[in-house]
Amino acid sequence: MAEPPVSPAPPPAETPAAAPAAEGGEDGGVSKKAAKKAEAKAKKEAEKARRAAERAATAAASGSAAQTEDLAKDNYGQETHETKLSADLVEVNVKTLGDEHVGKSIKLRAWIQNARMQGAKMAFVELREEGNWSIQGIVAANPEGTPVSRQMVKWVGAINPESFVVVEAKVQKPLEPVKSCRVTNYELHITKCFVHAAAPTVLGMTLAAANRPVANFSDEEVPVEQEVEKLTIASAGETTGTPAASMLTHLDNIVMHKRSAVQQAIADIRGEMKELYRSYLRSHGFKEFEPPCLIGAASEGGANVFRMPYFEKEAFLAQSPQFYKQIEIAGGRKRVFSVGPVFRAENSNTPRHMTEFTGLDMEMEIKDDYREVVHVLEGVLFHIFRNIQERCPEEIALVRSVYPSEEFLLPEPGKEVRLTFAEGQKLLREEGPEEFRNVTDDEDMSTPQEKALGAIIRKKYNTDFYVLDKFPEGARPFYAKEDPANRKVTNAYDLFMRGQEICSGGQRIHDPVELEARIRTKGIDPTSPGIKEYVDIFKQAGVPAHGGGGIGLDRVVAWYLNLPSVHLAAFYPRTPKRLLP
């Protein structure tokens, strides 16, 4: 196994500079093969440098004078647990740097985003703390060689990008605004610099590549040779740009993938959406509970379920917490919600599917009408959409700068769009594309139909978010409550964003006699494993009318931002072909 290239040790005297800054710097190095080749080369050079350093050290130790004494030798190098900065330094955050810091010596812990020499006596570095919060650092040799020597400048200018450093520096105002960093009105005049953790000489994927839109989402491995060729062509055509990498390359270089500002912005938006979901429901009387992932029986016929040996038994992974949400209601909780993983063993390799995703589920007693549930689901999603824009305006703008999208349109309060399924089909017949002229009210909608309907609704009602209610009986599972006034349809609904389903729900049958009858109508044996346990819940004691819904968090994030794939919204996307990292 290849040892990771270590950051160069500070040369004790005028030894040749250690490994140079990453070749290709910010505009290449996304293929494994190229990275390996470069790494080998870098290793050779590092080894050369190490030997030179050893020679020089030996020379110094044996008394033969080095060419120039390095008066700054204690001010840079590899950090050890004995490294000391000046006492009483203020540790700052790049984000909160202000005029009150100007002229003061501060301490900063950050990643070297870029380092370059400017002649022999000066080096510029970009120091990044979090997201895209970067600031320019300058290290300039003092004629006296203290605190900064020419050797120190050379060493700092050669630090590998994405190494983590600790610097001591004086905050100053630059002569003109710094264009290359997010912080434009301050710069850091570095007096000490220690490498806390070194990056390899060549990164598997550069930060610039990580910040480009993902080039393709195929889970199929592209042969390395072919990919290298593709990259070369892309680079040649686009001299100033950075070639985009595939999702596979991003996942193989997960650390750099996550260091990209765009992924951090997506993660922040996701986190806030989740919190908005919880806080809204909590403030509306919902209690959080935790459904299990490991279950003893596969419900809904056992299709698309992961199964595994479990001691002397077999266990399954829950496809939905619905059964458990309903037990909570049966168990006397008025309103419950959960946030957690759900699993689908579906061999679907599309930008909309994952085998593990995060479900935002809720269930509640119905007092008079199942539309009470629809209103809560609408309410929580409106709450998310209206507040996320206020909480994360910069993050949303940043994501849009990489993945351009039209603004997510919401209706005015009171003008929410709620159509019945039949009304939706009518719109498709009357205003949709040619091929949907003959859609009927009792067949389910296909994904292309849903998208076409989304486009019609956006044009007609100026909204990207709407509800489709009263799905036909045949399109819903056995537990869906039929509309007592029209048994051809159910009290079940889907919620859509940009023409794509993000939430499915409905009123459930709470009467065990009605439930068993309907299970039989659906051609299922009510005594089969999973089904029997489900029906039994409603026989244990009287269970009030209730309904709920399940929202796919990954989809909400992805479709809100109009990302090309739900995989970009997930922290660790799981697909039939991908379980790592």
Next chain:
Amino acid sequence: MAEPPVSPAPPPAETPAAAPAAEGGEDGGVSKKAAKKAEAKAKKEAEKARRAAERAATAAASGSAAQTEDLAKDNYGQETHETKLSADLVEVNVKTLGDEHVGKSIKLRAWIQNARMQGAKMAFVELREEGNWSIQGIVAANPEGTPVSRQMVKWVGAINPESFVVVEAKVQKPLEPVKSCRVTNYELHITKCFVHAAAPTVLGMTLAAANRPVANFSDEEVPVEQEVEKLTIASAGETTGTPAASMLTHLDNIVMHKRSAVQQAIADIRGEMKELYRSYLRSHGFKEFEPPCLIGAASEGGANVFRMPYFEKEAFLAQSPQFYKQIEIAGGRKRVFSVGPVFRAENSNTPRHMTEFTGLDMEMEIKDDYREVVHVLEGVLFHIFRNIQERCPEEIALVRSVYPSEEFLLPEPGKEVRLTFAEGQKLLREEGPEEFRNVTDDEDMSTPQEKALGAIIRKKYNTDFYVLDKFPEGARPFYAKEDPANRKVTNAYDLFMRGQEICSGGQRIHDPVELEARIRTKGIDPTSPGIKEYVDIFKQAGVPAHGGGGIGLDRVVAWYLNLPSVHLAAFYPRTPKRLLP
């Protein structure tokens, strides 16, 4: 499959009363066998009642007059979607009932907790809305038979406990405080009563039994005959009480288990603790992320890991989110936390173990010293302990009334107890029981040792919560960072409640060279599956020093309340023998 007994239809005339109130009512019926027998009997009676009702209806329809006309016949019965209460009723919650409601007609949806006749013209019911919020209802026949007839009284008095009803009633002040209900200063004079969802004639477990402390936590099935016998003996010896049921009976009757006030109180406390965990970390700059459950390689040697077929591969269930927390830090997030399920395929059948439990995990960059992490972990737990008492005083008191426990002792701020592992062993040697006189500083502690130390610390420092730091090298996994000043110990710690570990954590090795060396020292091949992927993270780019910890939520809840088993703290406990419900 047995049909569930349906609530008796309102007799159109003086037919014999339908099924009587649950036999054994509040003090029996916890065994399956007894329940089945009783259910069969109830079915027969319900069928008899149905036939009688049919006869009477036919008689009425054919014009032959019923003995007495029931003038209240529209005011009670099985609710249908055409059932109507009076217009403009105020729907109330039992909890918020006040003097402003006295004299008014209100609507209430609730469970019948108990129903009994008082002579032929009056019935008392206990109506429970949520938790133990119950109120007394009275239904008294009016001489004119309207709105309440003798038939109606009889019918209401015979409703099966745990049926869900909708009532219309007038709020009144009782002549003297009602002792049997939580609401003592109001009662409801019922004018309409409809059964929305009927409970079976005999419950699998009564509410009273569900509210008793669980009798035993063995996962082994006790033969039904034996259990019935045991119950009979218990009932005989304890004439006024209700026999306690085993955990298996509770889980087989999950609906009644969850309807018990004690389980609802535990669930509320758990929910608030979880929220306190999140809000504290969010306010301290931590970002939430979601680690995957499905992973491609089993870390830590692959022991105790669930494995399953995954398309053409094999997948494992994550035992801990640690690998992923560290990727987040490597990926540039300063501080992260997660809340989610973790899995252990450990065949441990103890009150401290489950195969699936909820992990509260966190990880953060270390600036100067790993104790920064200890302080955050301490901080978040103090935050939980100090606030839960304020948020849930009634729930805690309620749990204590069923599972008595001493108050959970906390140190004064500034007097937190942090001992080194060596100091802990010294205390055990000097002040512990005889058998721990010779414990040494380089062996790990056993559970009995931990408990003994907890008792010493409680006595000495007046706290049930403390930290043990600097665990010996041999007691910690390969990723634990050694103390640079003393390589025999690690910068790793455990946190304890009442002498039991609830959190384990430490500083991780962030340098890949150091990490590989230590993996080899531990006798592990650094290129083995799971390990290689782990080490590679630190080679992708420079990763700053970091540390974290994982808290077991189930244990925090259980040990805070001093519950006899962690299974009581879980929503759906998973053990090697139990996957249902």
